[in-house]
Amino acid sequence: MSNISKDTFQFLEELKENNNRDWFTANKARYEAAKAEFETFVDALISRISEFDPSIAHHTAKECVFRIYRDVRFSADKSPYKTHMGAHITSAAKKSEIHSKAGYYIHLCPGETMLAGGAYQPQGPWLKAIRQEIHYHLDEWQAILNNQDFITYFGTIEGEKLQKAPKDYPADHPALEWLKHKSFLATHYPNDAKVLDRHFLNHCASVFQALFPFDRFLNRAMD
Numbered sequence: 001m002s003n004i005s006k007d008t009f010q011f012l013e014e015l016k017e018n019n020n021r022d023w024f025t026a027n028k029a030r031y032e033a034a035k036a037e038f039e040t041f042v043d044a045l046i047s048r049i050s051e052f053d054p055s056i057a058h059h060t061a062k063e064c065v066f067r068i069y070r071d072v073r074f075s076a077d078k079s080p081y082k083t084h085m086g087a088h089i090t091s092a093a094k095k096s097e098i099h100s101k102a103g104y105y106i107h108l109c110p111g112e113t114m115l116a117g118g119a120y121q122p123q124g125p126w127l128k129a130i131r132q133e134i135h136y137h138l139d140e141w142q143a144i145l146n147n148q149d150f151i152t153y154f155g156t157i158e159g160e161k162l163q164k165a166p167k168d169y170p171a172d173h174p175a176l177e178w179l180k181h182k183s184f185l186a187t188h189y190p191n192d193a194k195v196l197d198r199h200f201l202n203h204c205a206s207v208f209q210a211l212f213p214f215d216r217f218l219n220r221a222m223d
Contacts, residue, residue, distance in 0.1 A: 002040050004037065004195055012110055019079040038061075039061040042065055042106070046064070046089055053212050068085065088105045091219070099122075102215035102216075118184045126221065158186070160181070190203065
């Protein structure tokens with residue numbers, strides 16, 4: 001079974017303290033080993049997710065894993081490297097379209113690992129469609145968010161919200177607090193011991209299976 005090793009966490013911890021090109025170049029072999037391990041893990045995770053969500057089965061880790069190199073052109077922080085590893089697995093055909101679909105995101109970072117999904121700042125047509133879907137199928141939406149597995153792993157949804165009711169919806173709408181969302185996110189934070197446990201792949205699969213109905217609802221809005 002694919003695992004995340006202490007060596008990978010150690011590399012990321014040291015990178016955080018030595019975020020410069022000289023250190024990275026001297027430790028390039030360690031980075032390549034950590035990257036290969038993470039890609040192997042993500043490939044295994046894609047296989048597990050595809051058992052309940054076949055829409056993502058066509059992807060490989062190399063299509064879903066983000067580069068570790070930061071784009072610093074418009075950032076005040078000129079640190080050249082990300083201090084985490086990340087992958088976003090969706091049914092989108094291209095990596096450039098990953099935010100056009102709800103999917104499965106893994107953010108690997110000592111003390112800050114995250115498993116998440118949903119719609120992050122969806123563009124206008126998708127956002128409008130999600131709100132309509134909630135309006136038309138409120139009972140189903142509530143059932144998804146009240147599912148015990150969803151609550152166990154995610155609690156409730158997060159995301160930036162409007163101050164007032166969105167256009168076309170009354171201030172007394174029964175789903176008002178959900179309709180005010182501009183992002184619809186579900187996030188789970190496993191601790192380091194869980195991440196380094198040999199059963200972490202199983203844990204990820206369970207978390208993402210609990211997430212699947214939420215993602216499916218959001219994606220269906222644009223079908």
